[in-house]
Amino acid sequence: MDFIDPTPIKPVDAVRFLSFLDLSPVLAVLEAFYCEPWRSRHPPEAMVRLFALYKLRRYRFLTELWRLLEKKTVKLLGFKRKPSYKTVWHWLNKRVGPQGLEAIHAALIEAINHCLST
Numbered sequence: 001m002d003f004i005d006p007t008p009i010k011p012v013d014a015v016r017f018l019s020f021l022d023l024s025p026v027l028a029v030l031e032a033f034y035c036e037p038w039r040s041r042h043p044p045e046a047m048v049r050l051f052a053l054y055k056l057r058r059y060r061f062l063t064e065l066w067r068l069l070e071k072k073t074v075k076l077l078g079f080k081r082k083p084s085y086k087t088v089w090h091w092l093n094k095r096v097g098p099q100g101l102e103a104i105h106a107a108l109i110e111a112i113n114h115c116l117s118t
Helices: 014-020 024-033 044-056 062-067 071-077 085-117
Strands: none
Touching (some): 024 044, 024 085, 044 062, 044 071, 044 085, 062 085
């Protein structure tokens, strides 16, 4: 599966773009929120991609995002199975929190800009 440059006539889907995004700069920030990474049920990279999709598509409510998650979308984001709504809510509001989301958002924007400039 190759990534083909999008054009205004043929844009690439946000989920497909996020599946190719190198998250190594973001993972350094994300490690601070996992004291025991092996205990997490869903990969942290997939949770970051889900958060990025939430921001890129400008959903107002988390339920909008969660309801539209299909099997193909879930697989492209890096999940083995669809996370529950409560799991996504807990990751955003408890595990990472507002300050963590700001730090992750800044690192994510930097990664996206780097990807778009190359």
